[in-house]
Amino acid sequence: MSKRLVTLMVILLVFLSSCGNYEREAIRLPGEFEPMKGVTVAWPLDLPVDLVRQMAENVEVHVIIDPNNSSDNERDVKNYLSKRGVATDKLNVHIHEMVSPYLRDYGAFYVFRGSEPAIVNFDNSIDGMKSMPGETFGSEFAREMGVPSITSTIHMDGGNLMSDGRGTAVSDILVTRTNNRDVKMVREEMRRVMGVNNYILTIDPQGGYIEHVDCWGKFLAPDKVLVAKVPKEHPNYQYYEQAADMFKSTLCCWGYPYKVYRVEEPVNEKNPSDSDAAPYTNSLILNKHVYLPLGKNDEYNRKAVAVYRKALPGYRIHGFKSDGSFLEWMNTDALHCRTHEIPDDDMVFVDHYNVFHGNLEAESSYRIEANITPYSGSKLKDAEVVYRINRGNWQRSCMNLDPGENVYVAELCGIKPGQRIEYYIEAEDKLGNKGLQPYTGADDPHSFTVKEE
Numbered sequence: 001m002s003k004r005l006v007t008l009m010v011i012l013l014v015f016l017s018s019c020g021n022y023e024r025e026a027i028r029l030p031g032e033f034e035p036m037k038g039v040t041v042a043w044p045l046d047l048p049v050d051l052v053r054q055m056a057e058n059v060e061v062h063v064i065i066d067p068n069n070s071s072d073n074e075r076d077v078k079n080y081l082s083k084r085g086v087a088t089d090k091l092n093v094h095i096h097e098m099v100s101p102y103l104r105d106y107g108a109f110y111v112f113r114g115s116e117p118a119i120v121n122f123d124n125s126i127d128g129m130k131s132m133p134g135e136t137f138g139s140e141f142a143r144e145m146g147v148p149s150i151t152s153t154i155h156m157d158g159g160n161l162m163s164d165g166r167g168t169a170v171s172d173i174l175v176t177r178t179n180n181r182d183v184k185m186v187r188e189e190m191r192r193v194m195g196v197n198n199y200i201l202t203i204d205p206q207g208g209y210i211e212h213v214d215c216w217g218k219f220l221a222p223d224k225v226l227v228a229k230v231p232k233e234h235p236n237y238q239y240y241e242q243a244a245d246m247f248k249s250t251l252c253c254w255g256y257p258y259k260v261y262r263v264e265e266p267v268n269e270k271n272p273s274d275s276d277a278a279p280y281t282n283s284l285i286l287n288k289h290v291y292l293p294l295g296k297n298d299e300y301n302r303k304a305v306a307v308y309r310k311a312l313p314g315y316r317i318h319g320f321k322s323d324g325s326f327l328e329w330m331n332t333d334a335l336h337c338r339t340h341e342i343p344d345d346d347m348v349f350v351d352h353y354n355v356f357h358g359n360l361e362a363e364s365s366y367r368i369e370a371n372i373t374p375y376s377g378s379k380l381k382d383a384e385v386v387y388r389i390n391r392g393n394w395q396r397s398c399m400n401l402d403p404g405e406n407v408y409v410a411e412l413c414g415i416k417p418g419q420r421i422e423y424y425i426e427a428e429d430k431l432g433n434k435g436l437q438p439y440t441g442a443d444d445p446h447s448f449t450v451k452e453e
Helices: 003-018 049-056 074-082 137-145 183-194 237-248 298-311
Strands: 036-043 060-065 091-095 109-113 116-121 149-151 168-172 198-202 217-221 224-229 259-264 289-294 316-321 339-343 348-351 358-360 365-374 380-389 395-398 400-402 407-413 420-429 434-437 446-450
Touching: 049 060, 049 074, 049 289, 049 316, 060 074, 074 091, 109 183, 109 339, 116 137, 137 149, 183 198, 224 237, 224 298, 237 259, 259 298, 289 298, 298 316, 348 420, 348 434, 365 380, 365 420, 380 407, 395 407, 407 420
Parallel strands: 036 060, 060 091, 116 149, 168 198, 224 259, 289 316, 358 446
Antiparallel strands: 036 339, 109 116, 217 224, 348 365, 365 407, 380 395, 380 420, 400 407, 420 434, 420 446
16 A cells, blocks of 8 residues: 555544534634635736736735836836726735745735634745745735734645635645644644634645645535546546545535535646646636636636536636746646635625535424624624525525524424425625625525435
8 A cells, every 4th residue: 555545544534533523713714715805916927917807807906016026116017907908996006025926825814813804924935935034924914904913833835725614724744844744733723823623634646846735626615625637547646536535535514525526637648647737726716706727728628617617606717828928827836826815804704504415304394503794893684594495486584693592593494305495595784795605695505305204
């Protein structure tokens, strides 16, 4: 049995032992698929200008200029982008010394403490490179954005961290080597600064130098994971399959196995040990828009877009090829690596944790509970369970606050044996901010079936 297989089995056992222990912590690391208000990019730009234009139609774009690497100022940047169709009212320019153009790895790691945003300031930014002298990028950016920062003692690369937004996060085991192999300390620190209770440390199926999880996997929702797939003739085929099987055999935060989607990567015929550039998991999600880096093989590009559409109904998929105007996409460096999202600090967070799923026994009613938090600080205007029976018309049931348990509750009654129920929760605060669970709402609701008597 190979060392890599043994490592994966040990990791899986550790994860299984912790599965189902999600607690709603005071600190929460949001998922990348949650509502966003902004994105950071580095200047000089190593991204398609059309990508920046499209992102600026969706969120605020924060452009970071390193004065050591560019003589451009705020006016220069805005003029350049404005001439290329980028809405300048959504542009914000910041002057900061940067470690590298890869903002994903050391940029602003946002968390929420209660309903308040904060930025976690990790020790080092990129393997083998120190952060800026004195204060790091994270703390400076936090001060400029008007949010507090939390100082951490561990080294963490952002490309090696993905979160389900519900207390589970995933990293390749690189994180243990860059922190003196002190797994216990890393886990405790991730719990302290990010509220991560279930920290999955997995092998790197790529077997490459970078060892970042975003090069082969991605959380698409709290119950959905995208994992790259290589052809059987690829020497690392078994490791990609083992990584996918790990997720298929473990429970998501809602109590059922992860839904695993596979995105195929083509083999380089001249060198089967490598793959043609197809960094499909290295995408960016902003408010039901997926910005997807495309490779040179159009057949595989079309397959990748189809996988995202199947996994994320209701989302718009935008593909971007390398065109020579920026550094070419690579399997170890693509769109996700060169950006960093900023969560919407006015979002309404709906945490419905006792999700009904599968085949259930007949009951007189089904009690649906949720913690609902308007991060804006406004009061909640209303919350409803939206449901339908056997694909009929959508109906609404008001959720009321149970003061004893401090949760919002609705009872679904009159459900008969043999019926299939689809439902989601919709909440709105008094400022008009809305929240959903699942985030796709009616496009991909929770569902369960009542057993026949």
